[in-house]
Amino acid sequence: MANIITRRSVLGAGAGMAALAAGGDAYAQTQVQAAAGVTAPTLPIENGATLRMLRPVRFVAPDEEVFRANCARFTQQTGVQVRVDFVGWEDINQQTAVTANTGAGPDIIVGFGDSPHIYADKLVEVSDIAEYLGRKYGGWMFAADKLGKRHGTNNWIGLPFGGTAGPLVWRKSAVNAAGFQTPPNDLPGFLDMCKKLRQAGKPAGFALGNAVGDGNGFANWLMWSHGASITDEAGAVSVNKPETLAALNYLKELYATFVDGGTISWGDISNNQAYAANNVFVTSNGVSLYFALKNDPATRPIADDTEHSFLPFGAAPSWPSAPLTLNAMVFRHSRFPNASKALLTFLMEQPQYEPWLNANLGYWAQPLNAYRDSGVWGTDPKIAIFRDTMNNRFWNGYKGPISEASGQANAEYVLVQMFASVAAGQATPEAAMREAERRARRIFRR
């Protein structure tokens, strides 16, 4: 899906510009407040600069249209040609790895949250533009700050671009019929609700299979809401703890309330299917489920009956959920680091960023506080919960530093399988915990 934007082809980019204009009309009066008098860092663009950029594929078509139109406008203003390639989600981590280590390929990759921390030595520091954007747009939100800066320093190695999370998705009618106004925010209460839903034949279901997003999200919630974590602050493995045991015992009781057929073989798509088919009435998922239901006339009534809320906090002080974050990196091998930084700054500025955010309908949430006032958050009260996604205080590999190992533990489903083996009755909680500890020690040994 390569698209080379040149000065000449900008004239032909009418469709994208039209989409941008349409987006602009819908939210003509921007509510976003940019601080006055903040001057951008001077980035003299190198002679003859051209840029190549990779980013994950879109959720919704206007995402790509507006993104391309924004890049085309950058070309128009600076004369720098920009080529954007949209890469499948499963491939972006591998392509980032190869780019980082071969020292060849795109100048900029908008990858996922962890990548800048894994390849920190191969990246151009972007503190100047990050600090400028932070001052101008009301400061970076917590997760953006955490994922942007190198661990334990104030040096920005990534420029967070947006984030999304998977809250509790539930059917208002079913939860109300079970005697709850909203799902309880404490763990015993939540278990009680799931038991009552099961009795009413309207059960909950959370993925415990090898599902990268949903499985890991659920396992992380179980851990963090019980005060457990895979590593401690120093990055040492800390699975073998009473908190983990408590989480496992809780899951054992909770799993008994799940949908008939079980969720141990669930992939990322399974809960969406079950929820849309009136099989499951409480689950957790990104905003895509709600929009899929809303846009299909057949499932529209389910969407109307659907609410989003936080999963129970339990022992955690805030919603225990790690947002999936887009994190932009500029590589050292780029011959045009200034042009790269200029492009990223340009894309994050209000005239470009807000239309892009709005075009995404809530699939992505902003990393900068000022964009909390973007028009998109007023369009549907049911997506309001995603507005503060980037203020979540958890990350993959919490509590330790973000590293290659924390990504690997996710990819190998260490925690998911610990919980699943207990749910399936294949292992006692103690044995499952020891096995997860063993696997985590291997992964975090370096």
Place this chain on the structure above:
Amino acid sequence: MSAVAEKEWVRQAKAQSALSKLFDWKPFLVVMCMLPAVGLLMVFLTYPLGLGIWLAFTDTTIGRSGRFVGLENFEFMLEDPIWWNAVFFSVFYTGIATIGKFGLGLWLALLLNNHLPFKSMLRAIILLPWIVPTVLTAIAFWWIYNPQFSIISWIFIELGLRTTNIDFINTAWPARWSLIGANIWRGIPFVAISLLAGLQTISPSLYEAALLDGSTGWQRFRYITFPMLLPILAIVMTFSIIFTFTDFQLVYAITRGGPVNSTHLLATLAFQRGIPGGQLGEGAAIAVSMIPFLVFATLFSYFALARRKWQQGESND
């Protein structure tokens, strides 16, 4: 007639150029003729295999070239219950699926070898499961085995035979049997059509002679069909074992090795460690650990096929 014979014209032998001399030199010619084949084999077989084996002795991750770590990957592998489980399931999967495929495939071949109406069409239809891309088969089975939406569960519940969904892939043993079932379904056509080809080479006169001697159907199968079929049976079985042992798509698309790693084959585990997990070294070590099993299967076919008895239906002398 006194014609003076013209002096016999002899074509002036041109001085051989250095290049043509070179090409006339046999060793050089041999090397040149072999070079394309050797080059192809080196680039597409030896190099990847060698690289895979080399990686197994390093701690390479995706994108970062590793250090040589000796046997460390293998030592860890031997202590890893997940690997042992994958070894067990690979062998079990291959064994049971091969028995199933050959039992049913042979039966199907014998049926198709009879004179049936629409014979050619039937044979074409039989091949369908094998023609469909594996991953499509896998997705179809993923739906059939779905814990909530399985059509089989649905039929049983509608008929009032069950009240709950059937557990196909939610716990370890049902998941293992379900995958074997899918593999058998997919593998039967290959076996059936290959064996059918073998059946057609058996001379009808043998059967006629046997009939005259008053043989029973079972005796004709046992003493004519089966021995005559053995050579092709052996080679088809070798292929089938190798394909089944290295199977990837069915398992990865239906269960991803779950529930809790109980259906990982060595191939899926190697991929899981190597690509999504990023540990190319460990993944390569797991892949390398398949080699002894595959060598065994190949040797089995080599020695079995080298027996003249199997090839020619004679004694081994």
